[in-house]
Amino acid sequence: MNKPAKPTLGVQLIVKNEAELLPRCLASLNGADEIIVTDTGSSDQTMDIARAYGADVYAVGWSNDFSAARNTGLSCANTDWILVLDADEVLQTSIESIKDILQGSTAEAYTVRIENWLGSNPEDRLYHSNVRLFRNGQGYLFSGRIHESVDPSILKIHGAAAIGTSSIEIIHLGYLPSIMSAKNKISRNEQLLRLALEEEPDDAFYSYNLAVTCCQDGRLKEAEELLRHTLGHAPLQVSYRPSMIRDLCKIYLATGKVKALDSLLTRELTRYGDYPDLHYIQGQSWESQGLPDRAYQSYQHAVDTSSAAAPHRAYVSEQGMDSFRPLHRMGVISQQLGKQEEAARLFHRSLQHHSLYLPAMQGIASAFQQLEVPDEDIAGLLMQLSGIAQSTARGSIIRTLYELGAYKVIAELPPELFPLETDTVLLILSSWVSTGKYHAFSRTAAKLRAQPLLLSPGELDTETMRQLWLLEAVCTWELGEKLQQEKWLQSPAELRSGLLFIDTQLSSEAVLPQAAVADSGHSRLITEVIRLAVKLELVTLGKLLVERFPAYTGDLAEALYEEGWRAEAGELFIRLVSSKEAxxxxxxxxxxxxxxxxxxxxxxxxxxxxxxxxxxxxxxxxxxxxxxxxxxxxxxxxxxxxxxxxxxxxxxxxxxxxxxxxxxxxxxxxxxxxxxxxxxxxxxxxxx
Incomplete structure (x- = not known):
């Protein structure tokens, strides 16, 4: 007996000037029976790129209405099912796997899981579910000027039972700060949302999304007012209500309104007790109020949601809210209470869920350091927990050791296992300077200036090069040498005169009056160099700098105090008090x-x-x-x-x-x- 043919599947996109992101999206659609791209006015190579991937491209005028553009594409569809994507998204589940899900399906539509990237760290992810896959030819249409959805059209005919939950995954890149800024999405979205609210002033969904846009723009007071108003009017059963609670709680926490936050959560956790983000925010509130026992319990509740008998509802949730994030905070609380071994166990549990979660790595390293475990053994533990095959893992290990002040261990890491990389080069070379490997540092710094592409993954940025020059100056002065002017003419212009000015004063017996220093325009650089010297444990150099620039005694005192040298700082504090300069x-x-x-x-x-x-x-x-x-x-x-x-x-x-x-x-x-x-x-x- 022949197996029935798989249903056909088409993919629909609407685009405008997406030449940079579109290729990655289209490359993920291998096997689609049809790709329809609706272009709303591109002036770059977007349409040519779409055609090169075999898409059918339809140009339409932009009418400030996303649904209108979506529905134009739907009218051209010829497949059994339609999957909707955006150009800043990448399909993670293969088209063939999706067809397997659809074969023999009785559902009218499916939700997919969308992983929103918010930043460069692996944990900077926000998850939500949305209806993106539905049957063609049933008269379903999108509605909504912005944040358009096809759900109402399906629900009106068939009800909620017709929408299934799938394991299909999509990565969404559009919330990355660089993309948000380049596309000016906040301004565009606000304009469309306000236009939609003029037409439908009582629409809670538009009001909620306007609050989200205000949050993204840093206007928390306006966002708070919108959310409070919307919560008072939105029906209890709307799918986005839990997200409104979450967002309002985060605003309350950010603005210090913990009483309002606690009151809101006391009521809403009875409805959404399986929402880990709410328990986590409650824990943060208790911590801010100095109530660690209550915070610990809230974090435990967040962890418990992962093993609850009932499955999670389709909440908007940050990655790790039911695992590595609350476990890390529980470890921090245990550490604050002096329970270092318990803290280490909790940090270890956190890392079992996310082996590269830097706060947990730093936590477990700190706990073992408190237990007087040698830095070398801590480094070995970190390598065992995270491995060293990935650049991200190597970077996390080095950053953790640097935070511990384990400069000697970093300086002795074998270069074949821990090569210089763009995100660790400063930490490694700083550790070399701190531990006296001056000549090795100077040789390497010279090579990097001459051939910056020696590093992986690429060329050093301007700020990293600037910091390398600062390190080299500090290293030179720690050796008691002068800067060689012919070499320092190659340094960045904004550094050059300042470093040569400091170099001149260090070799002079005279103390320059403060007025002359201020007139030189190098005050900020002098402070930066003093703080760098103290950070690298070159305290003698820091004191020498202050001998030549007495007006910066306060900067040295503060840097010493922040790095734990309280006795030395105290002497300088007394001097500042005596001279009324504190x-x-x-x-x-x-x-x-x-x-x-x-x-x-x-x-x-x-x-x-x-x-x-x-x-x-x-x-x-x-x-x-x-x-x-x-x-x-x-x-x-x-x-x-x-x-x-x-x-x-x-x-x-x-x-x-x-x-x-x-x-x-x-x-x-x-x-x-x-x-x-x-x-x-x-x-x-x-x-x-």
């Missing part, structure tokens, strides 16, 4: 140092001064609040100790307990400078 971050760091030593009244004075110059500094505000709470607790303690018998208990002790709880909660918020293990060890002698 300002900026120095004031907050003084507050931190004094608060760490229990001198809360003096610390509060510095925090107040810091806030006078930077009223919106949340870290300084939190530090000041902590000082006041500590002072209140000490004051109540003195009063309580003066009482005897029954008076020593009761309301006074309850007040003390409440203040102690507030201190505990506030201490869990990110108010203090964060140091890694090595940086904390640098200040261990201060008993902080």
């Amino acid at each position: 300002r900026g971050s120095t004031l907050r760091y003084l507050g931190e140092m004094l608060a760490d030593k229990g001198h809360y009244a003096e610390a509060a004075d510095w925090y107040r001064l810091s806030l006078e110059g930077s009223p919106g500094d949340e870290a300084a505000s939190a530090g000041l609040a902590l000082c006041y709470l500590h002072l209140a607790e000490l004051g109540l303690g003195e009063v309580a100790n003066s009482f005897k018998g029954e008076k020593a208990h009761g309301p006074l002790q309850e007040d003390r307990a409440a203040i102690a709880h507030s201190i505990e909660v506030l201490n869990r918020t990110p108010w203090h400078t964060a140091w890694n293990y090595k940086q904390r060890q640098r200040g261990a002698d201060l008993s902080l």
